[in-house]
Amino acid sequence: MKQWTLIWIKLSLLASFIFAATPALANKVENIRFSGKDGNTRVVFDLSSKPSYNVFSLKSPDRLVIDLASTRSEVSVNKLQSPGRLIKKVRNSKPPKSSDHRFVLDLSQKASFKHFTLAPVPPYGYRLVVDLAVDQPIKQTVATTAPAAQRDVVVAVDAGHGGRDPGSIGPAGTKEKALTLEISKRLAKKINATSGMRAVLIRSNDSYVDLTERSERARRAKADILLSIHADAFRTPQPRGAGVFVLSDNRYTRETNKLLRSEDKYTELVGAGEAIKNAEGGEDVAQWLVELNSVRSLEQARTAGQQIYKEMDRVTRMHRPKVEYKSLAVLKATDIPSLLIETGFLSNPQEEKMLKTRSHQEKLVTAIHKGLLSHFYNNPPEQTLFAQRGATVRYKVRSGDSLSAIAQVHGVKVSEIKKINKLSSSNIRIGQTLMIPRR
Known part of the structure; x- marks a missing residue:
């Protein structure tokens, strides 16, 4: 009897090992949707859970391959109809592993692509989004309308804290709210002296503005970027150095999902409001525009953050070796590229003393300004003087x-x-x- 018991235990353990070693098909493609036409096409894969995937392109002929790990598909690709003429056909192909699923998009021409995932937002579950774009539209049209008037790039400068909220207080009594306002005013002055740029101060005096209202003020000003100026502090005096912060991926996803649930807010969004208001195709297209606008905004924030960090690193000590990503409420407006800039540690006596000097403040402001210029030269918002100067040299x-x-x-x-x-x-x-116009 003991022998049979021992055999049964061994078989159970073996079975457990086999099942544990065999990958389960944890995910399922429930639907594939398309939006856009010709030069810009979005493909959305509706999934039962968060995907593990890989996307890459091939040429001769041009095609895009999407590999989904441990996934099966319920979609009949033969019945799919893509908008426009960029995607000729969607088909299945042999994946690298038998447990995976491979889709191939046969394209009519070479196209650039981006991809990202979205967390569930009713009525949708997890989604993998693939955006395709071509440099030259498949169907050329001749513009007959007059060019739109060129505008300034709008920079919202937010002096951290204020009013009843003093922020950090240095050993010599320097209040963060006063320091950030002084630096913000210097930065705004430099921006306003720059052709094609205009600064908007979120607060111009010692007043309290809550975090949500800061984003709303930037939105009402139709800001192209929001810079929130701060000074850091720690419980010991040793830490020092400046820093640049961008919204973390998790907070970005949460805030974008909030926007998707607030349809009444769509038309207020910077950079997408008018497009959403005039969009044809209902809620699905509106959600696409909200998501696309948020993705672009986060990309712009990261690019601008890297340029500003690089310039600041030349004039002051940096606390971290690169741009950091954090869940910060003042950065939550995902339709506006937003950065938080720590000018240094007020809790460090030497840095507090340095931050109070006009010369060091001017170095910081000049570096931030240079980073902004570099960013907007390379990424000019549409219908701005920077875009008009697309053909300019420094x-x-x-x-x-x-x-x-x-x-x-x-x-x-x-x-x-x-x-x-x-x-x-x-x-x-x-x-x-x-800035010199090119000929």
Whole structure:
């Protein structure tokens, strides 16, 4: 009897090992949806759980491959109809593992692509989103409307804390709310002196503004970016250094999902409100635009954060070796690229003393401004003067330069350089950076 019991235990353990080692098909493709047309197409895979996946392109012929790990599909690909003409056909193919599922999108031409996942938002569950875009539209149309008026890039500058909220207080009594307001005003002044840019101060005095209202003020100003200026602190005096923060992925997902549940807020979103208001196709298209706008906003925040970090790293000590990602409430407006900038540690006596000096504040402000300029030169928002200057170069004035000589070398008029740089005279200084229109 004992022998049979021992055999039964061994068989049970063996069976448990076999089942544990065999990967379960944990996920299921329940539906595939399409949006857009011709040059821009979105493919949405509705899934039963969060996917593990890989997306890559192949050429000759052009196609996009989507591999979903431990997944089976309930979709009959032969019955799918894609909008536009970019996706010719969707088909299944042999995956690298028998437990995986592979979809292939046969394309009519080469296309760039992006992909991301979305958490459940009723009535949808988990989703894998693949966006495809072509450089040249398949169907060319000739524009007959007049070009839209060019506008300034709007930068919302948020001085942290204020009013009844002093923020951190340094050993010498420096209050964060006062320091951040001083630096914010300096930054706003520099931005307003830059052609094609305009600053909006979230608070311009010692007043209290709650975190939600800060984002709302930036939204009402139709800001292209929000910079929240702060000073850090710790329970011991040793930590020091500045930092740049962007919204974490988890907080970004939560805030985007909140937007998706608040349809009445759609038309207020910066960068997508008008498009959503005029969109045809109902709720699904509106949700697509909200999601797409949020993804672009987060990408812009990360790009701007990296440029600003790089410039700050040249003039001050940084607390961390790169841009950090945190769940910070002031950054939660996912339709506006948002950054939190820590100028240094007030709890560090040496850094507190340095942060109070005009010279160090000017270094920080100049670095932040340079990072902003670099970002917007390379990523100009639509219908802005920066976009109009898409064909511009930056020129740093050297010893012996004159405005007329610079204009002659670049084949432009002196008046054009003066206008684009808001110069009231032809006087220039060594080290000054000028924007020069290309010919």
